[in-house]
Amino acid sequence: NAGVTQTPKFQVLKTGQSMTLQCAQDMNHEYMSWYRQDPGMGLRLIHYSVGAGITDQGEVPNGYNVSRSTTEDFPLRLLSAAPSQTSVYFCASSYSRFSTDTQYFGPGTRLTVL
Amino acid sequence: AQSVTQLGSHVSVSEGALVLLRCNYSSSVPPYLFWYVQYPNQGLQLLLKYTTGATLVKGINGFEAEFKKSETSFHLTKPSAHMSDAAEYFCAVSEVTGNQFYFGTGTSLTVIP
Numbered sequence: 001n002a003g004v005t006q007t008p009k010f011q012v013l014k015t016g017q018s019m020t021l022q023c024a025q026d027m028n029h030e031y032m033s034w035y036r037q038d039p040g041m042g043l044r045l046i047h048y049s050v051g052a053g054i055t056d057q058g059e060v061p062n063g064y065n066v067s068r069s070t071t072e073d074f075p076l077r078l079l080s081a082a083p084s085q086t087s088v089y090f091c092a093s094s095y096s097r098f099s100t101d102t103q104y105f106g107p108g109t110r111l112t113v114l
Numbered sequence: 115a116q117s118v119t120q121l122g123s124h125v126s127v128s129e130g131a132l133v134l135l136r137c138n139y140s141s142s143v144p145p146y147l148f149w150y151v152q153y154p155n156q157g158l159q160l161l162l163k164y165t166t167g168a169t170l171v172k173g174i175n176g177f178e179a180e181f182k183k184s185e186t187s188f189h190l191t192k193p194s195a196h197m198s199d200a201a202e203y204f205c206a207v208s209e210v211t212g213n214q215f216y217f218g219t220g221t222s223l224t225v226i227p
Binding site (some may be wrong): 004005024031033035040041042043044045048050056059090092097099100103105106107108 | 117121123146150152155156157158161163165204206208209210213214215216217218219220
C-alpha cells in the first residue's frame with residue numbers, strides 16, 4: 001500500500017491564481033481531511049469528509065473548496081490564492097468517521113503564495 | 115470547540131535523560147487524546163492514543179502517556195531519551211461524539227549528545 005499520497009510536494013503561486021492540491025489513499029478509508037500547518041499554530045482543520053459525496057467545514061475553511069467523488073481521492077482547491085495561504089498542507093485519512101481511529105498523514109505540500 | 119495547550123514550544127534534554135512533554139485540554143467531558151510525532155519534512159505519525167480503559171497508555175518507541183482527568187492532562191514521557199527522538203510532538207484531542215481533531219501548537223524536542 002502506498003498509504004496517503006499528496007501532490008505536488010512544493011508549489012509556488014502568485015496572488016489570485018487557483019490550484020488544486022491532490023490527495024489520494026489506497027486503504028479504503030472512509031474519513032479524509034485536510035489540515036494546514038503554520039509556525040506556532042499547530043495543525044488546523046480546513047475541511048473533512050466522512051465518505052464519498054459528504055464533506056464538511058473544519059476550523060479554517062475560508063478560501064478553500066473540497067469535493068469527494070470517490071473513496072480514494074479528496075482534492076483541495078484554492079480558489080484565488082492569497083499570501084495568507086502560504087503554509088504546509090497535510091491530508092489525512094482514517095478507516096472510519098469515529099474519532100478513535102488512527103489518522104494516517106500524507107507527506108505534505110509546501111505552498112508559497114507570492 | 116476543544117482547546118489543547120502544550121506548555122513549552124521547545125524542550126531540550128540530554129541523551130539518556132527523562133523526556134516530559136506537557137499537554138492539557140479544555141473540556142468538561144473527557145475527550146479522546148492522542149500524541150503524534152513529526153520528523154523533519156515528513157507527515158505526522160501516531161505515537162499513542164487514549165480512548166477508554168487504562169489511563170496509562172504505552173506507545174511506540176518507548177513513549178507513554180497518562181490521562182489524568184482531575185488535571186485535564188495527557189503528558190507524554192519517555193524514561194531515557196535517544197538521539198532519534200529529536201522531532202516535533204503534537205498533542206491532539208477529539209470529542210467523543212464528534213469527528214474533528216484539534217491539535218496543540220507542538221513541542222520541538224532537541225536531544226543533546
